[in-house]
Amino acid sequence: MKIIVCVKQVPDSAAAMSVEDGKISWGDAPLVINPWDEYAVEAALRLTEAQGGDVIALSLGDENAKEAIKHALAMGCSEAILVNDPAMAGADTQAVARVLAAAIQKIGGADIVVFGKQAIDSDVGATPSMVARLLGWPAVTLVSEIVECTQSEIKASRAMEEGRQQVAAELPVVLSIVKDYGEPRYPSFMGIRKAARASVPEWTVADTGIDLPSAVVTWPNVMAPPEREVTNEIIEGSNPEEIAAKLADKIMEEKVL
Amino acid sequence: MDFNLTEEHRMVQKMVRDFTHKEVIPTIGEWDRKQEMAPHILPRMGELGILGINIPVRYGGQGFDYITLGLVCEELEYADSTLRVVMSVHMGLNSMGLLQWGTEDQKQRFLVPQAKGEKYGAFGLTEPGAGSDVANLTSTAVKDGRDYILNGEKMWISLATKAHNVLVVARTDFSLEKKSNGLTAFMVETDRDGVTVGDIHGKLGVRAGSTGWVAMQDVRIPEENRIGEEGEGFKIAMSCLDNGRYTVGAGATGLIRACLDASVKYANEREAFGRPIGNFQLIKQKIGIMKRDYDMARMLILRAGWMKNQGLRNTMETSMAKWFATDASFKAASEAIQVHGAYGFSDEYPVERFLRNSKGAVIYEGSSEVHTLLQADYALGYRKDRPLRCELPAYDPDFWQDEV
Ligand SMILES: Cc1cc2nc3c(=O)[nH]c(=O)nc-3n(C[C@H](O)[C@H](O)[C@H](O)COP(=O)(O)OP(=O)(O)OC[C@H]3O[C@@H](n4cnc5c(N)ncnc54)[C@H](O)[C@@H]3O)c2cc1C
Numbered sequence: 001m002k003i004i005v006c007v008k009q010v011p012d013s014a015a016a017m018s019v020e021d022g023k024i025s026w027g028d029a030p031l032v033i034n035p036w037d038e039y040a041v042e043a044a045l046r047l048t049e050a051q052g053g054d055v056i057a058l059s060l061g062d063e064n065a066k067e068a069i070k071h072a073l074a075m076g077c078s079e080a081i082l083v084n085d086p087a088m089a090g091a092d093t094q095a096v097a098r099v100l101a102a103a104i105q106k107i108g109g110a111d112i113v114v115f116g117k118q119a120i121d122s123d124v125g126a127t128p129s130m131v132a133r134l135l136g137w138p139a140v141t142l143v144s145e146i147v148e149c150t151q152s153e154i155k156a157s158r159a160m161e162e163g164r165q166q167v168a169a170e171l172p173v174v175l176s177i178v179k180d181y182g183e184p185r186y187p188s189f190m191g192i193r194k195a196a197r198a199s200v201p202e203w204t205v206a207d208t209g210i211d212l213p214s215a216v217v218t219w220p221n222v223m224a225p226p227e228r229e230v231t232n233e234i235i236e237g238s239n240p241e242e243i244a245a246k247l248a249d250k251i252m253e254e255k256v257l
Numbered sequence: 258m259d260f261n262l263t264e265e266h267r268m269v270q271k272m273v274r275d276f277t278h279k280e281v282i283p284t285i286g287e288w289d290r291k292q293e294m295a296p297h298i299l300p301r302m303g304e305l306g307i308l309g310i311n312i313p314v315r316y317g318g319q320g321f322d323y324i325t326l327g328l329v330c331e332e333l334e335y336a337d338s339t340l341r342v343v344m345s346v347h348m349g350l351n352s353m354g355l356l357q358w359g360t361e362d363q364k365q366r367f368l369v370p371q372a373k374g375e376k377y378g379a380f381g382l383t384e385p386g387a388g389s390d391v392a393n394l395t396s397t398a399v400k401d402g403r404d405y406i407l408n409g410e411k412m413w414i415s416l417a418t419k420a421h422n423v424l425v426v427a428r429t430d431f432s433l434e435k436k437s438n439g440l441t442a443f444m445v446e447t448d449r450d451g452v453t454v455g456d457i458h459g460k461l462g463v464r465a466g467s468t469g470w471v472a473m474q475d476v477r478i479p480e481e482n483r484i485g486e487e488g489e490g491f492k493i494a495m496s497c498l499d500n501g502r503y504t505v506g507a508g509a510t511g512l513i514r515a516c517l518d519a520s521v522k523y524a525n526e527r528e529a530f531g532r533p534i535g536n537f538q539l540i541k542q543k544i545g546i547m548k549r550d551y552d553m554a555r556m557l558i559l560r561a562g563w564m565k566n567q568g569l570r571n572t573m574e575t576s577m578a579k580w581f582a583t584d585a586s587f588k589a590a591s592e593a594i595q596v597h598g599a600y601g602f603s604d605e606y607p608v609e610r611f612l613r614n615s616k617g618a619v620i621y622e623g624s625s626e627v628h629t630l631l632q633a634d635y636a637l638g639y640r641k642d643r644p645l646r647c648e649l650p651a652y653d654p655d656f657w658q659d660e661v
């Protein structure tokens with residue numbers, strides 16, 4: 001079974017974001033593999049452990065994306081490819097999806113392409129569906145469990161607010177994975193050594209065989225949420241009942257309930 | 258000169274950091290309060306390969322260099338000293354002793370399972386009546402045919418109730434003028450007849466770890482378990498300490514960083530007199546000193562690790578790093594409590610645990626007094642390190658990483 005897992009480099013989840021002149025800044029936060037993508041790598045590895053086969057990590061990004069790729073390799077992916085093209089700076093989700101889909105085809109396709117649920121920096125979460133659309137494959141998103149997978153078909157549980165949904169699809173398929181899937185493994189020490197030594201081939205967009213896609217969505221402005229004004233008020237009373245009654249009135253008055 | 262860590266170093270650091278943040282830090286306060294070692298710690302450290310991090314792959318380890326060992330210890334003690342103590346005794350004082358002094362047969366029998374994390378190692382030097390004064394220890398090993406019969410009690414032994422193999426130093430020659438030449442090292446398996454072990458309770462620190470005693474009554478140990486020659490025990494113990502101290506110093510460096518991080522966070526959140534307390538010069542001073550000491554400790558440790566990689570004798574440099582880093586971690590922990598005011602005095606915050614844990618390290622593996630004297634003796638020319646029959650092998654990536 002051949003699986004491609006797409007990984008992205010993002011600022012550490014503990015990083016503080018600020019907005020300066022309509023541009024997002026993460027300060028000098030360390031860059032890490034998108035935490036959701038770790039679940040995707042885990043799912044891909046478990047699938048090949050059960051079915052046999054290889055996992056290829058694919059990333060679109062600059063030099064920094066190598067950290068994410070190396071993390072995926074250290075977890076156990078056998079190969080990696082970086083699409084690194086300065087012309088992609090400022091790309092939107094649609095442009096990214098076009099390049100990823102082209103790269104997947106250039107790799108020679110796959111049985112399964114796995115994504116994390118979304119990237120924690122831009123939080124769009126549409127890349128998996130867009131890539132599936134471009135490849136003409138079924139998209140099974142928000143997967144919390146892979147119930148069964150054969151060489152030709154996959155049955156998976158999707159985590160939805162209302163409950164779980166079981167879906168079946170024929171391969172090849174695009175999946176996106178949620179946290180409920182299960183804790184991603186740590187990189188192994190042997191994997192770390194292999195990853196540190198691995199040379200990662202770099203492609204430009206032209207190498208993937210398509211013309212440079214242009215963005216259809218731009219971010220003319222980004223605003224930080226207005227600062228919330230918080231005031232504290234301590235509600236006093238001679239007994240808990242009285243305090244609770246006052247609190248309930250207050251909550252109604254403020255239209256919280 | 259190159260101050261950069263390699264990509265491998267950084268990835269190992271991150272991996273161990275992820276492990277401690279997910280599996281240790283969330284619950285360590287409770288285990289510390291219970292005065293018990295969390296049962297998952299040793300098996301997880303084994304499974305993940307941490308227990309064999311710098312042992313050659315051919316001996317069951319992960320094949321990383323000595324600098325990696327230091328970085329791992331820094332990350333572990335950032336979470337809790339008890340995890341680093343595991344590395345000090347299992348790796349520094351026992352497994353690295355085997356790597357340096359063990360025969361090929363001993364490496365196969367003891368080092369391989371230890372590096373794989375299937376067996377845990379400990380180090381039995383201290384006795385109820387002899388700590389700093391190692392040469393005066395009284396445990397005995399008497400030759401009986403091809404065996405030795407061991408008697409005596411070892412005290413304050415880390416992992417006493419967890420370890421399978423204890424590197425024990427006992428007296429084999431009672432006649433010698435120079436007492437240190439009458440000591441011999443043995444690997445004692447704790448499941449042998451006559452070995453009993455127990456934990457000490459009521460300790461100030463390292464409460465989430467095992468510290469105890471190992472008593473030996475007529476324990477029969479075959480000659481094949483003797484490490485080195487008869488009479489080499491003192492030298493072996495001291496060379497093991499060169500490695501144990503390295504892990505202690507590296508860990509203390511992590512403890513300073515933990516104090517610094519906790520203090521910075523609190524100083525930015527806590528307000529007094531209408532301002533975050535980080536604005537006050539006297540708080541800045543504490544934080545400034547922690548930052549300075551972290552850097553200094555780290556540099557000293559990295560130098561010692563680099564020397565080990567090169568195969569250079571590092572007794573003096575390791576002693577310096579251990580001495581400075583542990584003293585500085587004790588001060589940093591005390592100041593971290595001060596920054597936290599009354600909250601630092603309670604176990605709601607981790608800094609009181611940091612202080613209790615930091616105190617042990619200025620006592621074991623050479624008390625600060627002992628290191629002061631050592632450094633003065635080097636300076637005064639009273640002390641010189643002579644070459645050893647077996648030196649710690651320099652790090653050779655090919656030898657370490659080859660899967661034979
Ligand atoms: C948590 C913990 C874990 C330990 N783990 C181990 C272990 O795994 N294996 C092991 O073998 N031991 C272990 N030890 C024991 C440790 O190595 C000894 O405590 C240490 O060597 C000091 O010996 P002592 O306690 O007998 O103190 P002493 O040697 O009695 O020293 C008492 C005081 O006198 C000072 N002193 C001694 N001699 C001199 C001198 N010549 N000049 C100036 N001052 C001097 C010391 O610095 C100290 O302040 C551990 C101890 C602790 C606290």
Ligand SMILES: Cc1cc2nc3c(=O)[nH]c(=O)nc-3n(C[C@H](O)[C@H](O)[C@H](O)COP(=O)(O)OP(=O)(O)OC[C@H]3O[C@@H](n4cnc5c(N)ncnc54)[C@H](O)[C@@H]3O)c2cc1C
Nearest residue numbers: 527528529530534537538539540595596597598599600602
């Ligand atoms: C065991 C114990 C018993 C106690 N008993 C009592 C009691 O019976 N009654 C009672 O009322 N209180 C009691 N306290 C509380 C004690 O008085 C306070 O902890 C103390 O006043 C410090 O206040 P804080 O803990 O809020 O620290 P903070 O005031 O928040 O101080 C935090 C840190 O900032 C420093 N800092 C604050 N302001 C400045 C400044 N302007 N310049 C430089 N540094 C500054 C402090 O020195 C400290 O290091 C007790 C505390 C303890 C630990």
